[in-house]
Amino acid sequence: MNRFTVPFLMILFVAPLASAAEGAGHDVRQIFAQKCAACHGPDLPRPKGRFGYVLDLPRVAANPEMVIPFRPDESELWTLINRDEMPPSDSPHGPLTAAQKEVIRTWIATGASDNPADSADAPTAQEEITESTPLKAADRFVRWVGKFHLMLVHFPIALILAAWFCEALATWHRRSTPSETVRFCLRLGAVAAVPAAGLGWLFAAAGNGVGSPQLLFAHRWLGTITAAIVVLTAVWAERDAHAGDRSPGLRLLLTVGAILTALTAHLGGLLARGLDFLDY
Template identity: 40%
Template structure:
């Protein structure tokens, strides 16, 4: 009898806890809070009104759509959900966002929302992103001037890539003319183009690493960024190899050295093309060359 009473109390408490966890009211309340958090912290980069939201993720306030995307949410398992991982590790909002990272309490709310199965928030009448953001967002600490300057410099990466891309492909075209005409003037032109391309590739790769530091990509775009960054770096290194081959040796037409350089140049142009494709995929998606 003495044992039965404490056990009964324990079971009643446990039952109440389970019921509370399954209470639809908690799901609605948590989802509403998550909506407010996302509205305050995520619209800067993922707002639906943005022409090019980061990571093509411009529906952050549509909790139902977010929850149904397995790349972002695994219902009931926040530790396996990519969105929560990035929020927990302060990868979102990114360094270039105008809002501070989520607080511990906000992270706990997002975690609980996923544990509850990522329920949908009720329609909020007269919802205004600006009003909610002003209520829930504290002032972001001012970014140091040197960091702002570094971020601004990194934004030059997309522009800088056009220089080595164009030069490498023109160098291949010029190499074809040199092979056809057998004229030394074209061999010198190829040499000039490849050296400039190598210098431009080094600059583009350096700017790319800076730009990536301040960027935040989720879902399938996260590995694309990784591949683009490392392949771009490898391409810059290979362009230096091409420049070295054409500078160290005379590389006269018909020589073994010229054939070796020509093979390296063709491979370098292919690497430039693949790197450029992955870079544009970060903005337009992997299917941006689809016919339809």
């Protein structure tokens, strides 16, 4: 075989891929500017989910929680898009078309490269906002209700931790009868935990936390499991009260619930304030 044949074939094979990658990068930026920048663009003072760099493709591609170059099926960004979670169903700009999804998938599959020269031509978030369509009344209401997650969630956190502390004191003093304080905290904690978890899902569905998808996944599922355990613990406490006995099962459930509550709250704080919030 001629010594020039292999390099020639490599050029024929690689050149179209490079061209496709550059073209995909340009198209992806255009799609993100049209569909995503209104909530996650660089011009916003408080972008949703602390994800305000959707038009900065190199930064998006460099985030391993979002994109794994050449492996779209393992990339959280593609998973969210493919499941129609992003943009959310109530997005003012509407969902992505099948063709737009394929462009984004191709961009990741070809290495998630970028053509910096195209960034100046991309529409800004402000330009795209003027083309938005108003939300339906029901969608606007659901998005508004989800915001109450941030206010309601503090009550079950405080109540469950207070219940655990009171139960620990009762155990230390070797009291044999159930604590009314523990029952009171668990009742209110269970009543608040269930809607707090549900509102958290609505809050996430509106695009909050999308900048840290793995952290968001852990937070909302752990919160859901914690709410279920809190309800079970409250029911167990009522059973012990009727029996007139403090069972080891209640202490175990309450300890697990308190640990999960603290962990879920910590993950929520990281989502809201960022991983560097406690840096000294």
